[in-house]
Amino acid sequence: MWVVCDFSSGPVVLLWKGNQIRGNMSGKPVLHYANIRGRMEPIRWLLAAAGVEFEERILKTKDDLQKLRTDGFLLFQQVPMVEIDGMKLVQTRAILNYIAGKYNLYGKDLKERALIDMYVEGLADLNELILHHEFKPANEMEKDLANILDKATNRYLPVFEKVLKDHGHDFLVGNKLSKADVHLLENILWLEELKPDVLAKFPLLQSFKARMSNMPNIKKFLQPGSPKKPIVQEKDVPAVLAIFS
Amino acid sequence: MSGKPRLTYVNGRGRMESIRWLLSAAGVEFEEIFLETREQLLKLCQDGSLLFHQLPLVEIDGMKLVQCRAILSYIAGKYNLYGKDLKERALIDMYVEGISDLMQLILVFPFSPPAAKEENLATIAEKATERYFPVFEKVLKQHGQDFLVGNRFSWADVQLMEAILAVEEKVPSVLSGFPQLQAFKTKMSNMPTIKKFLQPGSPRKPPPDEHYVATVKKIFKLN
Numbered sequence: 001m002w003v004v005c006d007f008s009s010g011p012v013v014l015l016w017k018g019n020q021i022r023g024n025m026s027g028k029p030v031l032h033y034a035n036i037r038g039r040m041e042p043i044r045w046l047l048a049a050a051g052v053e054f055e056e057r058i059l060k061t062k063d064d065l066q067k068l069r070t071d072g073f074l075l076f077q078q079v080p081m082v083e084i085d086g087m088k089l090v091q092t093r094a095i096l097n098y099i100a101g102k103y104n105l106y107g108k109d110l111k112e113r114a115l116i117d118m119y120v121e122g123l124a125d126l127n128e129l130i131l132h133h134e135f136k137p138a139n140e141m142e143k144d145l146a147n148i149l150d151k152a153t154n155r156y157l158p159v160f161e162k163v164l165k166d167h168g169h170d171f172l173v174g175n176k177l178s179k180a181d182v183h184l185l186e187n188i189l190w191l192e193e194l195k196p197d198v199l200a201k202f203p204l205l206q207s208f209k210a211r212m213s214n215m216p217n218i219k220k221f222l223q224p225g226s227p228k229k230p231i232v233q234e235k236d237v238p239a240v241l242a243i244f245s
Numbered sequence: 246m247s248g249k250p251r252l253t254y255v256n257g258r259g260r261m262e263s264i265r266w267l268l269s270a271a272g273v274e275f276e277e278i279f280l281e282t283r284e285q286l287l288k289l290c291q292d293g294s295l296l297f298h299q300l301p302l303v304e305i306d307g308m309k310l311v312q313c314r315a316i317l318s319y320i321a322g323k324y325n326l327y328g329k330d331l332k333e334r335a336l337i338d339m340y341v342e343g344i345s346d347l348m349q350l351i352l353v354f355p356f357s358p359p360a361a362k363e364e365n366l367a368t369i370a371e372k373a374t375e376r377y378f379p380v381f382e383k384v385l386k387q388h389g390q391d392f393l394v395g396n397r398f399s400w401a402d403v404q405l406m407e408a409i410l411a412v413e414e415k416v417p418s419v420l421s422g423f424p425q426l427q428a429f430k431t432k433m434s435n436m437p438t439i440k441k442f443l444q445p446g447s448p449r450k451p452p453p454d455e456h457y458v459a460t461v462k463k464i465f466k467l468n
Binding site for chain 2: 075076077085087089090091092093094097098101102110111113114115117118120121122125155156159
């Protein structure tokens with residue numbers, strides 16, 4: 001049975017199945033993932049930077065993930081999944097691109113978009129190393145961290161230091177906030193959690209970090225109680241790995 | 246000098262093949278430079294051509310673009326293969342990203358140790374027939390249209406076509422349970438730009454062989 005209710009923010013469709021209400025009451029995006037950063041964190045960051053409130057459905061067990069699969073909510077049987085504007089979007093990049101496009105964080109034309117994409121893809125390669133780090137076995141962690149820091153300080157951070165130096169603007173592309181700036185800040189802060197002085201040789205990235213952290217939406221996201229997730233604690237790792245096993 | 250896009254990579258498929266497919270499907274002619282030694286790669290790194298010291302590199306419209314997805318998105322946007330609005334773009338992105346996960350398995354397959362090859366091949370077959378192809382079979386069945394998104398040729402169709410042919414090279418009967426995908430493959434093959442790309446002498450590269458694997462390992466210093 002379908003019930004249409006006219007809430008003040010617009011009509012909302014509630015689906016009744018038995019006595020359980022499913023579906024999105026508030027019109028806000030709904031994020032489905034485990035209670036970790038993982039592949040959802042860039043999405044949390046981007047929505048927050050855009051000033052968009054969202055809800056989260058946290059997967060705690062493999063059964064939770066299986067239920068999403070059997071309900072047919074996951075196109076490729078995987079999370080992240082974000083319910084937004086009537087769609088059930090999967091694939092991190094598809095989700096990020098949609099949010100960036102919708103909230104004007106994707107440059108003003110094709111060429112700016114290409115620059116933003118290039119920067120984001122480079123950062124995504126770095127992020128891929130970082131997000132796996134917290135799940136490495138203890139005896140691999142030191143070597144893994146050394147590799148991450150080597151790539152960060154020799155391949156990726158110098159690129160963005162130079163971009164900022166060459167044009168002297170506050171933002172990476174087109175003198176305007178974009179998803180490239182948000183993803184750079186996210187990675188800088190995570191690297192600093194792993195090595196506090198990682199920005200020692202990058203003065204422009206230091207001032208970039210300070211400026212970005214003071215932007216109202218981002219400042220709010222950096223405060224306790226926000227949806228920003230902490231680094232996973234060692235005791236919680238087995239339960240998380242079990243969800244995705 | 247010609248104004249055509251210029252592609253720099255190894256003389257093989259790798260991470261450049263999807264770009265060759267998309268440019269060709271869009272009817273865009275391009276030039277190619279093939280690296281054969283590590284010294285050539287290092288020179289490109291030193292002269293600042295490679296933003297993250299990696300290939301592929303595509304010089305197009307005055308830009309030195311790196312990162313496959315950035316390059317593919319730019320081409321798709323420029324040649325109207327990216328849908329008509331944000332929502333169609335989201336669908337195309339979702340489909341392309343899913344197919345890319347499948348293509349990643351094929352990409353790394355030639356580099357697997359001999360003992361792992363059989364298992365990796367089985368994984369490719371399983372993921373194709375159980376996770377990815379059923380999705381697109383269902384999409385085509387549900388809307389009954391020729392193309393995946395918006396009743397119009399897009400990047401998603403090109404990527405799916407590339408993936409179908411790549412998997413078929415390894416698992417010849419892979420489409421046997423997918424009648425919609427069989428019809429899709431036939432239709433795509435007959436589109437003029439794709440038909441031309443599938444003919445001998447086109448920029449399409451052959452499946453990776455031992456020489457290709459050895460060249461890649463040498464240039465990129467892989468184990």
